[in-house]
Amino acid sequence: MHLFDQAIGLVRAGTPLALVTVIRISGSTPRHLGAKMLVDSDANIFGTIGGGRVEQDAMEAGAKVASGAAAHTLRRDLIRDLAMCCGGSMELYIEPVEQSIDALARALELQRTRVPGRLVTTFDGSPKRVEELDRHGVRAPWSEQERFVEPVWPQDRAVIFGCGHVGKALGPVLASVGFLPVLCDDDQTGALEELPAWAHKVVSSFELVDIEREVGALGVGDYVVIATRDHAVDQRVLERLIVNESLSYLGLIGSRGKIGRFRKRLAAKGLATEERWQRLHAPIGLDISAETPEEIAVSVAAELVAIRNRGRY
Numbered sequence: 001m002h003l004f005d006q007a008i009g010l011v012r013a014g015t016p017l018a019l020v021t022v023i024r025i026s027g028s029t030p031r032h033l034g035a036k037m038l039v040d041s042d043a044n045i046f047g048t049i050g051g052g053r054v055e056q057d058a059m060e061a062g063a064k065v066a067s068g069a070a071a072h073t074l075r076r077d078l079i080r081d082l083a084m085c086c087g088g089s090m091e092l093y094i095e096p097v098e099q100s101i102d103a104l105a106r107a108l109e110l111q112r113t114r115v116p117g118r119l120v121t122t123f124d125g126s127p128k129r130v131e132e133l134d135r136h137g138v139r140a141p142w143s144e145q146e147r148f149v150e151p152v153w154p155q156d157r158a159v160i161f162g163c164g165h166v167g168k169a170l171g172p173v174l175a176s177v178g179f180l181p182v183l184c185d186d187d188q189t190g191a192l193e194e195l196p197a198w199a200h201k202v203v204s205s206f207e208l209v210d211i212e213r214e215v216g217a218l219g220v221g222d223y224v225v226i227a228t229r230d231h232a233v234d235q236r237v238l239e240r241l242i243v244n245e246s247l248s249y250l251g252l253i254g255s256r257g258k259i260g261r262f263r264k265r266l267a268a269k270g271l272a273t274e275e276r277w278q279r280l281h282a283p284i285g286l287d288i289s290a291e292t293p294e295e296i297a298v299s300v301a302a303e304l305v306a307i308r309n310r311g312r313y
Contacts, residue, residue, distance in 0.1 A: 002178075003036050003047050004104040007097050016041050017097040018065035020058045021121065022049055023073070023148045027088025030054070034141040034150055038097070041066040054090055061094050071095035071125040093123060093148065100128040110152045114221065117152035136220045154221030156248070156308055157182050161206060161237050162228035163191035166253060169297035170225065172198040177305055179223065184211055189229065206233055208240045223249035223304050225284065235262055242266065242276050249307055251284040251300065259283065 010017055022035040030050025037047035037055070039062025049055050054076050061074050075091040097104075103119065107130050110117040116133040123146055130152070141150040158174040160167045163185035171181040180200035185191045187204050195202055203214045206228065212218060224247055226237050234252065241250055252259065259282045266272035285299030286306075 003038060004108050006046055007038055008101055008104055008108075010038070010040070010046075011098050011101055016066045018062035018094055019097050019100075020049055020062050021093050021095075021148065022090055023093045023121075023123075023143050024075075024091035025088060029088040029090050031090075033143065037062075039063055039066055039094075049090075049092065058092055058094065061092075065094050065096055071123075073123060093121065095121070095125070103128040103130050106130045107152050111155055114154040114216065114219075115152075119150045119152055121148040121150075122146060123148070155180055157200070157215070157222050158304065159184065159211070159215075159218060159222055159224045161185075161224070161226045161234075163187075163196075164227065164229050165293040166227045166296050166300075167225075168196065169293040170227075170300055171196055173297045173301045174304065175200075177301060179304065182211075182215055185228070186233075206237060208237070218244060219246035220248060222247050223251075223308070225251050225253070225300060227253040227284075231258060235265065238262060238280075239266060239269070239271055242271055242280060245276075245279070247279075249281065249304060250279060251281040251303070253284045253296075254282065256283065 007017055007019065018039045020037050020039060022031055022033055025033060030052065035049050037045050037049050039045050039059055041063055043059050043063040045059055049058055057076060058074060065071060071094060073091055073093050075089065077089045107117065107119045110130065110132065116136040118131050118133065119128055120131060121128050136153065137151060139151055139153055141148065156179050158179040159182045160171060161184045163183055167183065171183060175181050175198040181198055182201045182203065183196065183199045184203045184206060186206050192202060192204060201215055203211045205211060218224065224241055226234050228234050238252055241247065263272050263277060281303065285296060286302045288299045290296045290299040
């Protein structure tokens with residue numbers, strides 16, 4: 001939803017805009033449901049719905065809507081209409097942004113405060129609306145006959161325990177792919193003397209009570225990586241978090257030997273049930289034979305992106 005921030009800023013600065021949203025797809029397409037771009041009245045675009053001729057048609061239609069034309073849908077068969085080799089079809093909804101500014105701002109506020117909701121677009125030209133919910137449901141948007149529904153999901157946070165070599169390499173990679181990195185370290189080794197520019201939040205503690213006091217309760221939308229300098233600290237953090245079934249991801253760095261010992265210790269405490277252990281990602285990251293901190297960062301980031309986008313890898 002970062003494009004909404006841009007849309008609000010541009011409209012409030014006096015720039016007329018149209019919002020183009022992919023509302024239906026069939027077959028192979030360059031972007032999926034919910035992909036968006038903004039178009040101003042001069043046909044400048046922000047974001048992308050996949051490039052090529054379908055984007056060119058959307059850009060031309062969007063410029064007209066930004067200039068005062070009515071909201072409408074646009075359907076394109078990528079082979080028959082546009083001679084694109086993707087093979088599928090895309091239906092787009094093109095609407096003026098200004099009338100929905102309040103709804104976009106409210107959706108962003110819900111996302112930032114981690115309150116569940118959904119953004120509803122009806123295809124009759126009326127403004128978008130936001131509905132608050134009592135719990136988070138599905139993450140993916142869906143299309144109905146008369147409307148398009150987008151869940152308002154908490155901003156994905158990467159909660160990194162440990163500001164060592166791996167933590168420092170991982171943080172900027174995750175920030176570059178849309179996670180908000182929360183860096184946690186007790187700073188006994190001076191690891192936080194220079195606060196990294198990529199960190200959304202820095203907490204000078206490994207204790208869960210301190211961290212949640214600073215950033216709120218950990219749960220849906222939180223991707224936790226345990227990679228401290230001390231195995232005893234790793235185990236203590238794991239004991240606190242393995243019982244949290246709402247986390248979107250829980251990963252532990254270490255060898256198979258370390259992980260096996262941890263499992264026995266947690267099982268002896270009644271914490272390592274089979275179901276809980278199956279949710280733990282350990283060893284952490286995709287298996288790319290990573291060795292250096294930078295390679296490990298790539299493997300972990302790839303795993304988090306896969307789980308965020310598909311729910312699995």
